[in-house]
Amino acid sequence: MKVEIVTRRGGAEAVVEYDYQRRHEDEKPMVLDLLLQAQATTMPDLAFRYGCRARNCGVCTVDVNGRPRVACRARVNDGDRISPMATLPALSDLVVRRDGVARQMRGRLATAGQGNDLNVEAPDDYHALTACIECYACLHGCPMHARNFGGGPPGEMPADQTPDPAEGYRWGNPFSLLKLQRTRLDPLTSAAGKEAALNHAIDLGLDACVGCKGCKCGVGIDLMGKVVRDMVSAAGDRLPHVDDASD
Amino acid sequence: MAIETEWRDYDVVVVGSGGAGSHAAQAAAAEGARVLVVSKDPIGCSDTKISEGIATVRESGSDDDSEETLSENLRMAGGDLPVGAITDAFSADSKTAYDRYRMQGLRPAIDTMRNTPKSLPLPMGGHTRRRSVGHRNSGIAFGHANWNAVVQGDRIDYIEDCWFLDLVTEQREDGAGKRVVGGVIYDAARGRLVAVRAPSVIIAAGGLSTLYFPKTDTMRGNTGDSFAVAARAGADLVDMEQVQFLPFCLASPPSYEGLLIGEPMTASYLGVLRDRNGKVILDGVYLRTRAECSAAIMRAVEDGRGSPNGGAYLDMTGNKRHPLSGPYFMRFLETALPSAYRVARQALSKSAAKCEEPWEVRPSAHYMMGGIRANEHGVSVAGEGTGQAEQGIAGLFTAGQAMGGLFGANRLGSTSLTEGAVFGRRSGRIAADRARNVKATINDDAFAPLIAEIENRFGQPGDRAAPTLKLELQREAWINIGPVRTADRVLKMDTVLADLESKLETVAIPDYAEWNQSFIEFAELCNLIVTAKAVAAAARERDGSLGGHVRLDRGAISAFSQPYSTIVSQSADGAMQVRRVARPRTPLKRIVAYKAKEFWRKVEVKWLRALPAAMQDRKLEKKYRAIMGVTGAAPELAPGGAEAAIGEATRA
Numbered sequence: 001m002k003v004e005i006v007t008r009r010g011g012a013e014a015v016v017e018y019d020y021q022r023r024h025e026d027e028k029p030m031v032l033d034l035l036l037q038a039q040a041t042t043m044p045d046l047a048f049r050y051g052c053r054a055r056n057c058g059v060c061t062v063d064v065n066g067r068p069r070v071a072c073r074a075r076v077n078d079g080d081r082i083s084p085m086a087t088l089p090a091l092s093d094l095v096v097r098r099d100g101v102a103r104q105m106r107g108r109l110a111t112a113g114q115g116n117d118l119n120v121e122a123p124d125d126y127h128a129l130t131a132c133i134e135c136y137a138c139l140h141g142c143p144m145h146a147r148n149f150g151g152g153p154p155g156e157m158p159a160d161q162t163p164d165p166a167e168g169y170r171w172g173n174p175f176s177l178l179k180l181q182r183t184r185l186d187p188l189t190s191a192a193g194k195e196a197a198l199n200h201a202i203d204l205g206l207d208a209c210v211g212c213k214g215c216k217c218g219v220g221i222d223l224m225g226k227v228v229r230d231m232v233s234a235a236g237d238r239l240p241h242v243d244d245a246s247d
Numbered sequence: 248m249a250i251e252t253e254w255r256d257y258d259v260v261v262v263g264s265g266g267a268g269s270h271a272a273q274a275a276a277a278e279g280a281r282v283l284v285v286s287k288d289p290i291g292c293s294d295t296k297i298s299e300g301i302a303t304v305r306e307s308g309s310d311d312d313s314e315e316t317l318s319e320n321l322r323m324a325g326g327d328l329p330v331g332a333i334t335d336a337f338s339a340d341s342k343t344a345y346d347r348y349r350m351q352g353l354r355p356a357i358d359t360m361r362n363t364p365k366s367l368p369l370p371m372g373g374h375t376r377r378r379s380v381g382h383r384n385s386g387i388a389f390g391h392a393n394w395n396a397v398v399q400g401d402r403i404d405y406i407e408d409c410w411f412l413d414l415v416t417e418q419r420e421d422g423a424g425k426r427v428v429g430g431v432i433y434d435a436a437r438g439r440l441v442a443v444r445a446p447s448v449i450i451a452a453g454g455l456s457t458l459y460f461p462k463t464d465t466m467r468g469n470t471g472d473s474f475a476v477a478a479r480a481g482a483d484l485v486d487m488e489q490v491q492f493l494p495f496c497l498a499s500p501p502s503y504e505g506l507l508i509g510e511p512m513t514a515s516y517l518g519v520l521r522d523r524n525g526k527v528i529l530d531g532v533y534l535r536t537r538a539e540c541s542a543a544i545m546r547a548v549e550d551g552r553g554s555p556n557g558g559a560y561l562d563m564t565g566n567k568r569h570p571l572s573g574p575y576f577m578r579f580l581e582t583a584l585p586s587a588y589r590v591a592r593q594a595l596s597k598s599a600a601k602c603e604e605p606w607e608v609r610p611s612a613h614y615m616m617g618g619i620r621a622n623e624h625g626v627s628v629a630g631e632g633t634g635q636a637e638q639g640i641a642g643l644f645t646a647g648q649a650m651g652g653l654f655g656a657n658r659l660g661s662t663s664l665t666e667g668a669v670f671g672r673r674s675g676r677i678a679a680d681r682a683r684n685v686k687a688t689i690n691d692d693a694f695a696p697l698i699a700e701i702e703n704r705f706g707q708p709g710d711r712a713a714p715t716l717k718l719e720l721q722r723e724a725w726i727n728i729g730p731v732r733t734a735d736r737v738l739k740m741d742t743v744l745a746d747l748e749s750k751l752e753t754v755a756i757p758d759y760a761e762w763n764q765s766f767i768e769f770a771e772l773c774n775l776i777v778t779a780k781a782v783a784a785a786a787r788e789r790d791g792s793l794g795g796h797v798r799l800d801r802g803a804i805s806a807f808s809q810p811y812s813t814i815v816s817q818s819a820d821g822a823m824q825v826r827r828v829a830r831p832r833t834p835l836k837r838i839v840a841y842k843a844k845e846f847w848r849k850v851e852v853k854w855l856r857a858l859p860a861a862m863q864d865r866k867l868e869k870k871y872r873a874i875m876g877v878t879g880a881a882p883e884l885a886p887g888g889a890e891a892a893i894g895e896a897t898r899a
Contacts, residue, residue, distance in 0.1 A: 023501050040718055056386065057297065105399070112350045126354060131387065
């Protein structure tokens with residue numbers, strides 16, 4: 001099985017064809033199997049992230065034919081093209097820099113104060129959001145996240161203009177909204193805390209969600225239904241009004 | 248090309264950002280310390296996220312639980328190797344430590360009658376009380392809590408994609424030993440070294456299971472960093488032969504190799520282990536320890552009666568077959584360990600997932616039960632008995648899987664998430680305290696040799712690749728210091744390791760600074776080798792089977808003999824020194840009572856299996872009804888299918 005792997009060293013991109021050797025006749029390998037085999041054979045210094053191999057840790061996401069996939073649980077097919085996630089700056093081969101997303105949440109998360117009665121049940125929707133593994137597949141096609149890079153992918157932005165991830169990205173994404181929505185759904189969050197979470201969402205660019213066709217979650221969370229629509233409707237007139245209901 | 252070094256100053260450096268690291272950072276920051284969290288993987292991507300999300304919370308299930316009972320459960324299970332003060336600390340803090348997860352957003356189901364988190368209906372194996380609390384989304388829910396704590400934290404700086412390469416130490420003024428003055432970090436994302444001056448360093452960088460890859464169910468990052476960094480600084484390691492292997496993991500298909508699909512408990516009342524010929528090699532599986540099950544499987548493999556992929560068969564068809572109790576069993580299997588069963592449904596055939604045929608299983612490395620030798624505050628110790636802080640490395644602390652002394656020869660289920668929080672908090676507080684009180688000036692010269700050594704690695708000429716050597720190490724580790732061992736194999740491992748060590752100087756490392764994968768692989772390989780040396784040395788000293796250490800050429804170490812722990816330390820020439828320290832034995836009366844109870848439970852299950860089918864079925868139905876309520880089956884699931892998630896499909 002032949003696939004293309006996009007590698008990158010010192011800013012220079014190269015496409016390497018790798019021929020996967022099936023370990024038994026009817027093996028249907030995952031993308032990660034292929035990357036591990038490539039590293040064990042002809043590409044010993046191939047750089048890629050992985051962790052649990054069981055879709056729990058969310059770090060192995062790569063683009064397969066231009067779409068984000070969790071490498072440990074995405075089947076690879078003949079002729080596939082594997083490249084780093086286009087939505088974040090590439091560091092080396094298939095490794096992208098991820099911390100710009102996490103860092104934007106600094107000072108925006110909530111901690112239940114001491115002395116609170118912690119023995120309170122959270123609603124089902126809260127747990128539905130906790131299923132997020134932080135794979136960042138939802139960044140794909142997100143207009144809010146794209147604002148960080150002038151509206152396109154980071155790779156197309158001149159290097160001297162790209163924002164420093166160490167500062168945290170200015171504009172949000174479905175993952176950061178999900179984190180804030182969790183705060184809003186948590187029964188231990190005060191009314192003021194819920195309001196603050198919504199304000200953070202607006203500050204991160206919630207207006208980009210108005211009229212957006214929607215985002216897709218890598219592990220099947222209903223981001224539009226459980227996160228975006230609820231926040232947009234709670235923000236109401238604080239977001240710019242859109243005339244056309246473009247679906 | 249020379250790699251640049253950036254200098255930074257902190258009160259406390261925390262290596263690792265999982266359960267232990269995040270709690271340590273929070274606790275130190277709460278004491279007013281300036282904290283740096285260093286993580287090689289993205290923040291919070293630790294074994295916490297692959298855990299089943301079940302935590303030990305004392306008194307969550309019954310009022311007759313006590314600190315003494317929990318502490319004794321841990322020591323008995325651990326073959327008297329655990330340190331009493333450490334198991335006591337675990338027991339004393341389990342509730343408050345768990346509440347710290349909740350303050351960061353972990354939300355368990357609540358038992359409204361008792362006003363406590365709801366515990367599982369049955370005590371987990373080895374626990375004599377109900378005190379295990381399960382959580383929706385398993386370990387991922389804990390992962391969110393850890394992530395929030397580090398990302399949000401005031402006074403906590405964090406850097407990810409950063410490999411903490413080594414500690415920097417100095418001779419103490421009093422001449423009694425060494426003290427920590429900081430460490431050197433490879434910041435791969437920014438392509439530079441970071442020399443960090445700090446009087447306190449907490450090592451919470453997890454375990455060593457990657458030594459056995461792909462025969463492991465844990466995170467890739469477990470390359471023994473904790474143990475290697477501590478050993479190179481001269482710290483004592485304890486009980487390093489005690490690697491926990493989970494018995495019921497996948498041997499195939501390759502994409503799922505090593506992943507967990509069940510526990511002794513989920514085999515339920517009628518689950519048995521069979522060899523290739525269908526002969527029962529272990530019955531009453533649900534009552535057995537993980538070590539017993541792993542040993543039974545590997546003994547069959549050694550005798551040539553193993554399954555095609557080097558394992559055995561877990562046969563649960565007896566549970567499934569019964570018309571009345573069968574559906575209860577399936578529901579039990581689906582809900583007891585939801586993420587493990589999800590893996591089974593994806594990886595195994597449809598009829599196997601329905602338990603209509605046996606599962607091929609093979610042990611996987613899961614947890615290092617030994618680790619850096621420390622006291623009940625996670626302070627590095629050395630010397631006789633349980634060790635003294637004065638003889639340890641001043642300023643070195645540890646927590647979580649990195650730390651030894653809590654579990655000894657066997658780790659009870661649902662304890663690791665609590666362990667991380669308890670000793671994370673304890674070590675964080677005391678590390679901050681030291682930073683406040685010790686105001687020695689740090690001499691930058693102490694960093695120079697290490698920085699020079701690292702700089703020289705960039706651009707190292709050679710004709711070997713670290714990943715290739717790593718694969719060789721992993722193959723040999725499984726055979727020689729894996730789930731079954733002999734004196735000869737352990738000795739063979741020493742030869743293998745010496746050979747690998749000699750090849751390190753010929754590993755090719757290019758000279759570029761930004762994300763140098765070859766350098767990263769090299770650094771992790773070095774850590775794996777040092778850790779494997781420590782495991783081999785301890786395994787040589789432990790002269791019989793005990794817990795996670797199974798010797799094919801020797802019998803079991805009697806519960807009535809004098810217990811001892813193995814202590815390993817690295818001398819200046821890199822050799823591993825090993826010795827024993829005696830541990831107090833549980834009073835005979837308690838051991839006899841424990842053994843009698845164990846024996847009786849095994850008789851009970853044999854009797855149950857001998858009953859006529861209909862009677863067996865009715866008895867089991869009653870048992871299941873008592874512990875659960877509902878029945879109902881979960882749908883089949885295949886990766887890439889229509890019902891699977893977006894991130895799994897590669898063809899629209």
